[in-house]
Amino acid sequence: MDTAELIIKEFPELSVKQIEQFQALGALYGDWNSKINVISRKDIDNLYANHVLHSLAIAKFLGPLAAGTTMLDVGTGGGFPGVPLAIYYPECRFHMIDRIGKKIRVAQDVAYQIGLDNVTFQHGDVGECRERYDYVVSRAVMPLNALVKLVRKNVASKGKPGNLYSPGLVCLKGGDLAEESQGIGPTVIEVPLGELLHTHQYEDKCVVYVPL
Numbered sequence: 001m002d003t004a005e006l007i008i009k010e011f012p013e014l015s016v017k018q019i020e021q022f023q024a025l026g027a028l029y030g031d032w033n034s035k036i037n038v039i040s041r042k043d044i045d046n047l048y049a050n051h052v053l054h055s056l057a058i059a060k061f062l063g064p065l066a067a068g069t070t071m072l073d074v075g076t077g078g079g080f081p082g083v084p085l086a087i088y089y090p091e092c093r094f095h096m097i098d099r100i101g102k103k104i105r106v107a108q109d110v111a112y113q114i115g116l117d118n119v120t121f122q123h124g125d126v127g128e129c130r131e132r133y134d135y136v137v138s139r140a141v142m143p144l145n146a147l148v149k150l151v152r153k154n155v156a157s158k159g160k161p162g163n164l165y166s167p168g169l170v171c172l173k174g175g176d177l178a179e180e181s182q183g184i185g186p187t188v189i190e191v192p193l194g195e196l197l198h199t200h201q202y203e204d205k206c207v208v209y210v211p212l
Contacts, residue, residue, distance in 0.1 A: 006048045007056065011088070012179055012198060013201075021087045021114040025052060028113055029078065032106045038078035042094060042114045049201065055081030058137055058170050059088045060196040066160040067091040072133040074126045074151060075141030081172065086111070086119050097122040107166065110131030134158045134163065138171040144180035144188070147171065148210055155212040168211040174204050 004023040008014060011034035014022070026047055029074045043050055058081055063144045069092040073082030086094045088186045098104050109120045122129065127150065136151040148169060173180075173190075181188045187207040193202035 002046050002048045004048060004133065006053050007107045010053065010056070010060075013157055014088075015144075018087055020054065020088070021116070022084075024114050025083070025110065028110050029106075032078070032109070036106070038103060038106050049199075050083055050117050051080050052084045052127065053191075053197065053199075054172060054205070055084040056088060056204065057172060057193050057196050057202070057205075057207050059085060061191055062135070062170065063164050064162075065089055065092055066162040068093070069135070069160050069163060070095070070133040070156075071155055072126075072129065072131075072151070073097065074138045076107055076149070077103045077139075079140055079201050081137055082119065083107060083110060084112065085117070086116050087114070090118060092118060094119045095122065095129075095133070096130070097124060097126055099123075099125055124151060126154070129154060134159055135165075136169045136171075138169075140171070140173055144171070144173065144177055144208060145183050148184050148212070152212050165187070165209060166211050168209060170209050171206050173206060177206075179210065187211065 004166055007022045008019060032038050040123060071094050073096040076082045076098045082094050082096040096107055104121050104123045105186060108121050132154055134156050136154055159167045191207045193205045
């Protein structure tokens with residue numbers, strides 16, 4: 001089964017509007033993928049398991065967030081993890097950036113079609129983005145130590161009252177991160193996805209949190 005039911009089972013607290021938004025993603029990404037290769041052709045049939053639910057592991061880690069919390073999605077591609085997170089956190093603000101213009105256009109259109117009004121988009125490099133955010137999020141865009149160095153400037157110096165974690169980088173990674181973690185000053189926290197989600201399909205993947 002690869003439908004929005006996977007999301008509803010993991011997040012029973014979702015509103016009717018959120019459920020409808022998640023349900024709409026299958027057809028929207030399927031249509032876009034028939035035009036341009038947003039997601040691997042062999043992987044589009046596993047959209048909810050491999051992309052939507054995978055993205056939402058960050059929400060399981062962060063827990064409830066204060067209204068007005070901001071996130072920067074670096075290398076969002078077609079909108080992951082930013083679009084699923086923006087659906088889940090309607091009172092938070094998201095800015096999604098990617099170097100590939102056609103993928104940003106996909107994320108923009110999907111957000112428009114499902115009525116997401118808490119998102120903005122930027123076609124470009126994160127080096128061009130100078131704003132600061134409570135959290136920077138990403139899905140395996142580059143080695144961890146390089147990513148930390150690149151986005152440190154984008155992390156707010158003070159977090160929102162009520163958030164469990166202080167400002168920093170929260171990303172989805174896989175494999176052994178020992179080498180990638182070398183040279184990172186702050187403590188690197190790794191949480192296996194199997195501890196966050198009721199599934200065993202992410203055995204080699206984890207959420208990585210680096211307070212900055």
